[in-house]
Amino acid sequence: MSTQKMHIDRYERNWMIVSAVLLVLFASAVSVAAFGLGIQVPAPEQRVNPNTVATDPNSPWSNPGLREVAPGKYDAYILAHAIPNWEYLPKEISVPVGSSVSFYVTSPDVQHGFKIQNTNANFMVIPGQVSKLTITFDEPGTYNYICTEYCGSGHGVMYGAIIVTP
Amino acid sequence: MAKKDKEEDEFRPTGTIAVLTVFVITLIAIWATIYVILVQRGGTL
Numbered sequence: 001m002s003t004q005k006m007h008i009d010r011y012e013r014n015w016m017i018v019s020a021v022l023l024v025l026f027a028s029a030v031s032v033a034a035f036g037l038g039i040q041v042p043a044p045e046q047r048v049n050p051n052t053v054a055t056d057p058n059s060p061w062s063n064p065g066l067r068e069v070a071p072g073k074y075d076a077y078i079l080a081h082a083i084p085n086w087e088y089l090p091k092e093i094s095v096p097v098g099s100s101v102s103f104y105v106t107s108p109d110v111q112h113g114f115k116i117q118n119t120n121a122n123f124m125v126i127p128g129q130v131s132k133l134t135i136t137f138d139e140p141g142t143y144n145y146i147c148t149e150y151c152g153s154g155h156g157v158m159y160g161a162i163i164v165t166p
Numbered sequence: 167m168a169k170k171d172k173e174e175d176e177f178r179p180t181g182t183i184a185v186l187t188v189f190v191i192t193l194i195a196i197w198a199t200i201y202v203i204l205v206q207r208g209g210t211l
Contacts, residue, residue: 011179011182011183015186018190022190022193022194026197029201033201033204033205037205037208037209038209038210039204039205039207039208039209039210040209040210041210042210118207119207119208119210120204120207120208120209120210121210133210134210135208135209135210136208136209138208
Protein backbone atom coordinates (compact mmCIF):
# COMPACT_ATOMS: atom_id res chain seq x y z
CA MET A 1 0.00 0.00 0.00
CA SER A 2 1.54 3.26 -1.09
CA THR A 3 1.00 6.60 0.55
CA GLN A 4 0.91 9.84 -1.35
CA LYS A 5 2.21 13.00 0.21
CA MET A 6 -0.06 15.95 -0.48
CA HIS A 7 1.71 18.71 -2.30
CA ILE A 8 1.23 22.19 -0.87
CA ASP A 9 2.90 25.12 -2.50
CA ARG A 10 5.52 26.72 -0.32
CA TYR A 11 3.84 30.14 -0.37
CA GLU A 12 0.42 28.68 0.39
CA ARG A 13 1.87 26.75 3.31
CA ASN A 14 3.60 29.83 4.69
CA TRP A 15 0.41 31.87 4.35
CA MET A 16 -1.55 29.22 6.23
CA ILE A 17 1.07 29.21 8.98
CA VAL A 18 0.99 33.01 9.30
CA SER A 19 -2.84 32.96 9.42
CA ALA A 20 -2.87 30.25 12.08
CA VAL A 21 -0.25 32.05 14.19
CA LEU A 22 -2.26 35.29 13.99
CA LEU A 23 -5.45 33.52 15.06
CA VAL A 24 -3.69 31.90 18.03
CA LEU A 25 -2.08 35.22 18.93
CA PHE A 26 -5.36 37.16 18.81
CA ALA A 27 -7.30 34.46 20.67
CA SER A 28 -4.62 34.38 23.38
CA ALA A 29 -4.67 38.16 23.76
CA VAL A 30 -8.47 38.21 24.04
CA SER A 31 -8.36 35.41 26.62
CA VAL A 32 -5.79 37.28 28.70
CA ALA A 33 -7.94 40.44 28.56
CA ALA A 34 -11.13 38.57 29.47
CA PHE A 35 -9.89 36.23 32.18
CA GLY A 36 -6.64 37.84 33.33
CA LEU A 37 -7.60 41.51 33.27
CA GLY A 38 -11.34 41.14 33.93
CA ILE A 39 -12.56 42.88 30.78
CA GLN A 40 -15.85 41.18 30.12
CA VAL A 41 -19.24 41.87 28.62
CA PRO A 42 -22.17 41.95 31.04
CA ALA A 43 -24.45 39.01 31.53
CA PRO A 44 -28.15 39.52 32.28
CA GLU A 45 -28.29 40.06 36.03
CA GLN A 46 -31.98 39.43 36.68
CA ARG A 47 -35.43 39.63 35.13
CA VAL A 48 -37.93 42.30 36.06
CA ASN A 49 -41.43 43.24 35.00
CA PRO A 50 -41.03 46.22 32.65
CA ASN A 51 -44.60 47.31 33.34
CA THR A 52 -43.96 47.84 37.05
CA VAL A 53 -40.20 48.22 37.40
CA ALA A 54 -40.39 52.01 37.49
CA THR A 55 -43.43 52.25 39.76
CA ASP A 56 -43.29 49.30 42.17
CA PRO A 57 -42.15 50.73 45.54
CA ASN A 58 -40.12 47.56 46.14
CA SER A 59 -38.22 48.08 42.92
CA PRO A 60 -34.93 49.98 43.25
CA TRP A 61 -35.68 51.59 39.87
CA SER A 62 -38.74 53.33 41.32
CA ASN A 63 -36.16 55.51 43.06
CA PRO A 64 -33.16 55.30 40.75
CA GLY A 65 -29.83 56.63 41.93
CA LEU A 66 -26.59 55.88 43.68
CA ARG A 67 -26.28 53.77 46.84
CA GLU A 68 -23.05 53.43 48.79
CA VAL A 69 -22.80 49.78 49.78
CA ALA A 70 -19.31 49.97 51.31
CA PRO A 71 -16.55 52.57 51.51
CA GLY A 72 -15.58 53.27 47.92
CA LYS A 73 -18.17 50.86 46.54
CA TYR A 74 -21.45 51.96 45.02
CA ASP A 75 -24.50 50.49 43.33
CA ALA A 76 -26.04 52.70 40.65
CA TYR A 77 -29.64 51.86 39.71
CA ILE A 78 -30.31 53.54 36.42
CA LEU A 79 -33.56 53.63 34.50
CA ALA A 80 -33.35 54.23 30.77
CA HIS A 81 -36.65 55.28 29.27
CA ALA A 82 -37.93 56.72 26.04
CA ILE A 83 -41.34 57.72 27.36
CA PRO A 84 -41.99 60.56 27.90
CA ASN A 85 -38.75 62.31 27.01
CA TRP A 86 -35.80 59.97 26.30
CA GLU A 87 -33.61 60.17 29.35
CA TYR A 88 -31.69 58.27 31.97
CA LEU A 89 -32.69 58.53 35.60
CA PRO A 90 -30.70 59.81 37.32
CA LYS A 91 -29.21 62.13 34.75
CA GLU A 92 -26.10 62.69 36.80
CA ILE A 93 -24.23 60.86 39.52
CA SER A 94 -21.12 61.84 41.42
CA VAL A 95 -18.51 59.59 43.01
CA PRO A 96 -15.03 60.16 44.40
CA VAL A 97 -12.04 59.02 42.37
CA GLY A 98 -11.08 55.40 42.92
CA SER A 99 -14.69 54.35 43.45
CA SER A 100 -15.98 51.05 42.16
CA VAL A 101 -19.49 51.41 40.77
CA SER A 102 -21.82 48.57 39.82
CA PHE A 103 -24.39 49.74 37.29
CA TYR A 104 -27.77 48.06 37.27
CA VAL A 105 -29.61 49.35 34.24
CA THR A 106 -33.03 48.45 32.89
CA SER A 107 -35.74 49.90 30.69
CA PRO A 108 -39.53 50.00 31.11
CA ASP A 109 -40.26 50.61 27.43
CA VAL A 110 -37.94 49.95 24.50
CA GLN A 111 -34.41 48.73 23.95
CA HIS A 112 -31.66 51.21 24.78
CA GLY A 113 -27.88 51.24 24.97
CA PHE A 114 -25.61 52.29 27.80
CA LYS A 115 -22.09 53.34 26.96
CA ILE A 116 -19.86 55.18 29.40
CA GLN A 117 -17.47 57.13 27.24
CA ASN A 118 -13.73 56.55 27.67
CA THR A 119 -14.34 53.27 29.49
CA ASN A 120 -14.98 49.70 28.41
CA ALA A 121 -18.57 49.84 29.71
CA ASN A 122 -20.91 49.43 26.77
CA PHE A 123 -24.00 47.24 26.81
CA MET A 124 -27.60 46.92 25.72
CA VAL A 125 -30.50 47.74 28.01
CA ILE A 126 -33.44 45.46 27.34
CA PRO A 127 -36.95 45.82 28.80
CA GLY A 128 -37.57 43.10 31.37
CA GLN A 129 -33.89 42.45 31.91
CA VAL A 130 -31.28 44.05 34.17
CA SER A 131 -27.80 44.59 32.76
CA LYS A 132 -25.01 44.81 35.32
CA LEU A 133 -21.45 45.95 34.95
CA THR A 134 -18.87 47.08 37.51
CA ILE A 135 -16.10 49.51 36.74
CA THR A 136 -13.61 51.47 38.79
CA PHE A 137 -13.02 55.14 38.10
CA ASP A 138 -9.32 55.79 38.61
CA GLU A 139 -9.20 59.18 36.92
CA PRO A 140 -11.21 62.25 37.93
CA GLY A 141 -13.37 63.92 35.33
CA THR A 142 -16.77 63.77 33.68
CA TYR A 143 -17.77 60.53 32.01
CA ASN A 144 -20.86 60.85 29.86
CA TYR A 145 -23.11 57.87 29.38
CA ILE A 146 -25.00 57.76 26.13
CA CYS A 147 -27.61 55.63 24.43
CA THR A 148 -26.12 53.52 21.66
CA GLU A 149 -29.28 51.79 20.42
CA TYR A 150 -31.68 53.76 18.28
CA CYS A 151 -34.76 54.14 20.48
CA GLY A 152 -36.85 56.79 18.77
CA SER A 153 -36.77 60.42 17.75
CA GLY A 154 -35.17 61.53 21.02
CA HIS A 155 -32.37 59.00 20.88
CA GLY A 156 -29.76 61.65 20.12
CA VAL A 157 -30.44 63.61 23.31
CA MET A 158 -30.44 60.60 25.62
CA TYR A 159 -27.40 60.94 27.83
CA GLY A 160 -26.25 61.43 31.39
CA ALA A 161 -23.01 62.04 33.25
CA ILE A 162 -20.86 60.51 35.95
CA ILE A 163 -18.77 63.11 37.73
CA VAL A 164 -15.68 61.63 39.33
CA THR A 165 -14.36 64.09 41.87
CA PRO A 166 -10.72 64.21 43.02
CA MET B 167 10.13 15.74 -11.12
CA ALA B 168 13.35 17.52 -10.37
CA LYS B 169 12.68 19.91 -13.22
CA LYS B 170 9.23 20.73 -11.84
CA ASP B 171 10.64 21.49 -8.38
CA LYS B 172 13.22 23.71 -9.92
CA GLU B 173 10.56 25.69 -11.78
CA GLU B 174 8.59 26.16 -8.55
CA ASP B 175 11.67 27.32 -6.71
CA GLU B 176 12.30 29.92 -9.33
CA PHE B 177 8.75 31.30 -9.14
CA ARG B 178 8.71 34.11 -6.60
CA PRO B 179 5.54 36.28 -6.45
CA THR B 180 7.31 39.30 -5.04
CA GLY B 181 4.41 41.72 -5.52
CA THR B 182 1.92 39.44 -3.81
CA ILE B 183 4.28 38.86 -0.91
CA ALA B 184 4.79 42.60 -0.53
CA VAL B 185 1.04 43.30 -0.54
CA LEU B 186 0.34 40.53 1.96
CA THR B 187 3.17 41.67 4.20
CA VAL B 188 1.74 45.19 4.29
CA PHE B 189 -1.71 43.69 4.95
CA VAL B 190 -0.50 41.58 7.87
CA ILE B 191 1.52 44.41 9.42
CA THR B 192 -1.45 46.79 9.11
CA LEU B 193 -3.81 44.20 10.58
CA ILE B 194 -1.55 43.62 13.57
CA ALA B 195 -0.97 47.35 14.10
CA ILE B 196 -4.69 48.25 14.04
CA TRP B 197 -5.61 45.27 16.20
CA ALA B 198 -2.84 46.02 18.72
CA THR B 199 -3.82 49.70 18.93
CA ILE B 200 -7.40 48.85 19.88
CA TYR B 201 -6.21 46.14 22.25
CA VAL B 202 -3.94 48.59 24.10
CA ILE B 203 -6.84 51.06 24.42
CA LEU B 204 -9.06 48.26 25.74
CA VAL B 205 -6.49 47.20 28.33
CA GLN B 206 -5.74 50.78 29.40
CA ARG B 207 -9.43 51.43 30.08
CA GLY B 208 -9.49 48.68 32.70
CA GLY B 209 -11.71 45.85 33.81
CA THR B 210 -15.49 45.67 33.67
CA LEU B 211 -16.31 42.75 35.90
